[in-house]
Amino acid sequence: MKKTKLGEFEELVLLSVIVLREDAYGVEIKKELEKRMDEQLSVGSIQSALKRMEEKGFLTSEFGEATQKRGGKRKRIYNATPYAEKVLNEIKAIREGFWSEIAIQGLKTI
Amino acid sequence: MNEIVPPKWSRGLLRLFIHGEYLEEIEGDLEEVFYDDVEIFSPKEARRRYTIGVMKLFRISLLKNLKWIYKIGLIVTIMRTIRLAFRNLLKFKTHSAINLVGLSLGLAVGGLILLYVIDERSFDDFHEKGDRIYKVVTASEGGMETNAWPIGHKLRTEFPEVESVLYTKNFPSNAKLNHKDKRYDQTIYYASQEFFDLFSFDLVSTDRNSTLTAPFTVVITESIEDNYFDGNALGKTLTLADTVDFKITGVVKNIPENSHIQFDILVSFPTIEKLQWWSYTEGWGNFNARNYLLLKEGANPEALKLKVKNLYNENVGDWLDEMGISFTTELIPLKEVYLNETYWNSFGPKGSKKRVKTVTWIAAFLLLLACINYVNLSTARSAYRAKEVGMKKVVGSTRKSIIAQFMTESFLLTAIAFIIGLALMSAALPLFNELMDKRYTVGSFTTMNFILGVVILLVAVTIGSGFYPAWIISSLNPLNALSGKLGKTYQGLDLRKILITFQFFISSGLVIATLLVINQINYMRTQDLGFEKEQVLIINASDAPSGARRDVLKSKLESISGVFGVSHTNALPGRPGWLGQWAYPEKEGGEQVDTEYMAIDENFIDVLGLQLIAGRNFDLERPSELDAGLIINETCVEEMGWNGPQDAIGKKIVSPSQRPAGTVIGVVKDYHGLGLQDMIWPQAMDYRSYSYGKYFAIRYDTKVTYELTKEIQGAWDDVYGDYELEYFFLDDDFDRQYSEENQLAKVLTIFAIIILIVSSIGLFGLISFVALSRTKEVGIRKTMGASIGQIILILSREFMILVLLGNLFVMPIVWYYGNEWLNDFAFHTSINPTIFIVAVLTTALIAFITVSIQTYKTAKMNPVNALRYE
Numbered sequence: 001m002k003k004t005k006l007g008e009f010e011e012l013v014l015l016s017v018i019v020l021r022e023d024a025y026g027v028e029i030k031k032e033l034e035k036r037m038d039e040q041l042s043v044g045s046i047q048s049a050l051k052r053m054e055e056k057g058f059l060t061s062e063f064g065e066a067t068q069k070r071g072g073k074r075k076r077i078y079n080a081t082p083y084a085e086k087v088l089n090e091i092k093a094i095r096e097g098f099w100s101e102i103a104i105q106g107l108k109t110i
Numbered sequence: 111m112n113e114i115v116p117p118k119w120s121r122g123l124l125r126l127f128i129h130g131e132y133l134e135e136i137e138g139d140l141e142e143v144f145y146d147d148v149e150i151f152s153p154k155e156a157r158r159r160y161t162i163g164v165m166k167l168f169r170i171s172l173l174k175n176l177k178w179i180y181k182i183g184l185i186v187t188i189m190r191t192i193r194l195a196f197r198n199l200l201k202f203k204t205h206s207a208i209n210l211v212g213l214s215l216g217l218a219v220g221g222l223i224l225l226y227v228i229d230e231r232s233f234d235d236f237h238e239k240g241d242r243i244y245k246v247v248t249a250s251e252g253g254m255e256t257n258a259w260p261i262g263h264k265l266r267t268e269f270p271e272v273e274s275v276l277y278t279k280n281f282p283s284n285a286k287l288n289h290k291d292k293r294y295d296q297t298i299y300y301a302s303q304e305f306f307d308l309f310s311f312d313l314v315s316t317d318r319n320s321t322l323t324a325p326f327t328v329v330i331t332e333s334i335e336d337n338y339f340d341g342n343a344l345g346k347t348l349t350l351a352d353t354v355d356f357k358i359t360g361v362v363k364n365i366p367e368n369s370h371i372q373f374d375i376l377v378s379f380p381t382i383e384k385l386q387w388w389s390y391t392e393g394w395g396n397f398n399a400r401n402y403l404l405l406k407e408g409a410n411p412e413a414l415k416l417k418v419k420n421l422y423n424e425n426v427g428d429w430l431d432e433m434g435i436s437f438t439t440e441l442i443p444l445k446e447v448y449l450n451e452t453y454w455n456s457f458g459p460k461g462s463k464k465r466v467k468t469v470t471w472i473a474a475f476l477l478l479l480a481c482i483n484y485v486n487l488s489t490a491r492s493a494y495r496a497k498e499v500g501m502k503k504v505v506g507s508t509r510k511s512i513i514a515q516f517m518t519e520s521f522l523l524t525a526i527a528f529i530i531g532l533a534l535m536s537a538a539l540p541l542f543n544e545l546m547d548k549r550y551t552v553g554s555f556t557t558m559n560f561i562l563g564v565v566i567l568l569v570a571v572t573i574g575s576g577f578y579p580a581w582i583i584s585s586l587n588p589l590n591a592l593s594g595k596l597g598k599t600y601q602g603l604d605l606r607k608i609l610i611t612f613q614f615f616i617s618s619g620l621v622i623a624t625l626l627v628i629n630q631i632n633y634m635r636t637q638d639l640g641f642e643k644e645q646v647l648i649i650n651a652s653d654a655p656s657g658a659r660r661d662v663l664k665s666k667l668e669s670i671s672g673v674f675g676v677s678h679t680n681a682l683p684g685r686p687g688w689l690g691q692w693a694y695p696e697k698e699g700g701e702q703v704d705t706e707y708m709a710i711d712e713n714f715i716d717v718l719g720l721q722l723i724a725g726r727n728f729d730l731e732r733p734s735e736l737d738a739g740l741i742i743n744e745t746c747v748e749e750m751g752w753n754g755p756q757d758a759i760g761k762k763i764v765s766p767s768q769r770p771a772g773t774v775i776g777v778v779k780d781y782h783g784l785g786l787q788d789m790i791w792p793q794a795m796d797y798r799s800y801s802y803g804k805y806f807a808i809r810y811d812t813k814v815t816y817e818l819t820k821e822i823q824g825a826w827d828d829v830y831g832d833y834e835l836e837y838f839f840l841d842d843d844f845d846r847q848y849s850e851e852n853q854l855a856k857v858l859t860i861f862a863i864i865i866l867i868v869s870s871i872g873l874f875g876l877i878s879f880v881a882l883s884r885t886k887e888v889g890i891r892k893t894m895g896a897s898i899g900q901i902i903l904i905l906s907r908e909f910m911i912l913v914l915l916g917n918l919f920v921m922p923i924v925w926y927y928g929n930e931w932l933n934d935f936a937f938h939t940s941i942n943p944t945i946f947i948v949a950v951l952t953t954a955l956i957a958f959i960t961v962s963i964q965t966y967k968t969a970k971m972n973p974v975n976a977l978r979y980e
Binding site: 025026027030042043044045046047048051052055063066067069070071073074075076 | 132134135136137138139140141142143145146162163166167168169170171172
């Protein structure tokens, strides 16, 4: 996976961004991931993944609206780039290749 | 209510470090999470989470852009500064070592004390409703921490701001847990159903709100469950006091150690109504309730405190006025119960604010002294660094960067000292635990609060030790610095003198205080108590059934060879509340005398070794004296206004109550029923043939102690085979009353030694500089014919004066506070002037040895070498 430079956690964050569509901003992504992974995440870990991916060209972002709860601060809404979608598909294909082979071998424990 | 906002300083930190472009978004995210948290957790918890969230933001990708200049330049600069600092530390090895020893000792002690203080202050801070819970105490003076029954009821029913009131009460102390034909001692309380609503103990039960509601139900702790129910107790039956069965409706996780409430078993409060006559509204004289109240949210505790203050007098005022006493009701915030100075806590452990303060001060002084060493050595050394600083300035260094350079040195040293200190702390942990009666482990060093405290400590020590020298050295004029016009010691000499004086002020003060405490303990140990506490063995028989079997046991004990006498008694010197009762007999003219009275048997006086100074003891041959005779003490004679012991014999004592009315048949010499902290009250003893005493006091021959205990065990087993024999020795038991003073003496001794070490090595380092800088002078003096002794004297004089001055200044202060401390003891030594002399001699001698070692080296030098020096 070196070619695509997408870490495992980054991949999960990226998937959340895609799932959440126009709601894809920091806190919402955090909640989504916490729900799915059943574990506590920090704002910092999400944010650093987002910033890294933006730098690598997986994400674009723009400011969204501000809310009372955020002390009047604006959200930043993230969007996956076509490049990201391409990379995700590649990863998925690689994985699926593995899994189909494992299925043939009949691995029971998974 | 205040608006709940995220903690300001965390937000400040955030703004300081986070990349500007990301700030708005991330701050918004954090705030959103914070307000979500507020709804789920307490505001405190939400704030904590916010802070942790901020801490977790320290990631390279989110931090302010450390652009190339920083990335390379800053790191290089920092690395260079650190390398330079290391070189300087290594160049002056002795001084670095001295500073390291001082600082690591200081930080180790400081760290341990920090651990202790954090722990003592953390008591009961885990209860979710803790801010609204108050302990209710009604008393006429300090001490008992209980409440009169009707007060709880009034609070529950008549005060709208009170949400609920919790009742707790001791379960009879002789009730044991029955398990497989054996009895086990447990800590048992009655508790009403509010218990688990108020306190956040982890409860496993079918329903938290309905536990403790039905009679004959109990809640037990996990350890009881594991010990007696194989880890599965819910719904099972538990038997107490041989006869009463209870259903277990809840199991509580073992109680955290930092709670002032500790128990094994809670019995539901309605049980009490089934076991004895009970009323919530009557019984104003019945002070054995322990009440806690929960205030409604938003209610003002101060207003309620005022309202309840005189609740007792308002209800039973007339009667109290006649007695001339008044009771006040106090509300103690839950978090303060543990360290409260006025009232005991018999519900669990009790802390001491005084002890916390004492050790905090000592640790602060120790750290200060270690910092002073650093300041003294660094300023003394400044002459040697002047050229370096001058050169740097000429080349264009700013003052700021020179300060940074010197501060880095002190930080580095502090950091190394801290690592050594950590090792010392771990090594000293067992000793510290024993000293403070705690159970800390190395794991205790990893709590959030402790780490935060240590960081603050390190920053404080770095600044405290490093800033002044850095400031002074960086202020040098480069021209003077480079031309070497600074002279040998340059400036700051006066400050150094003051600081040395201060060091010995503290050291010697601590030495004097230590001696003072030890003196008082010795006095209390050796003072004639008026009875003989040695050679008395006590059997605690309070659990065994009373009645005729007691007499059987007594005669069996008496027949053992090596036993001189046996007294069956309820009273035992040295046990708080050991005396029977208070009575107020009248002396001629009707004035009442506060008197303690107690009932004794005919052997009591002999077994305890009381001295009859007039009249005679109770004698079974004179039944009329057994009926109406009294034996009183000297203080009683005096208070009744009689002329001496002989005059008292045959006098009648009249009392409004039934006892202790009677005729005086004997007078005993005053004796100390309690430790020497307490005064001796008038006392009257009458005769009662006990068959229900708590104790058997046995005077015995110490030569056969071992054989004797075997035989006593045998005698006990014959009579009370199904109960455990519990015995102890009177002298040990009595001396336990001095455990607090003993602890203080140990703490002071250890600290006094450490502080003396730190002060002395500081002096040692400083002298080496002074001696070095006066090498030429010494050479000249020697050529002129001065002896080694004379030179030592000349070099040391200046410092010895400072040491003596420190001693002199501290004396009046210790004198004053020492007297204050001693006055808490009803019987105490006067401050012995020799302890001042001993302290002066000790500190002066240590200082002199320190100074002479260095000066001797200089004085011994060949004057030719000395004159060629430089």
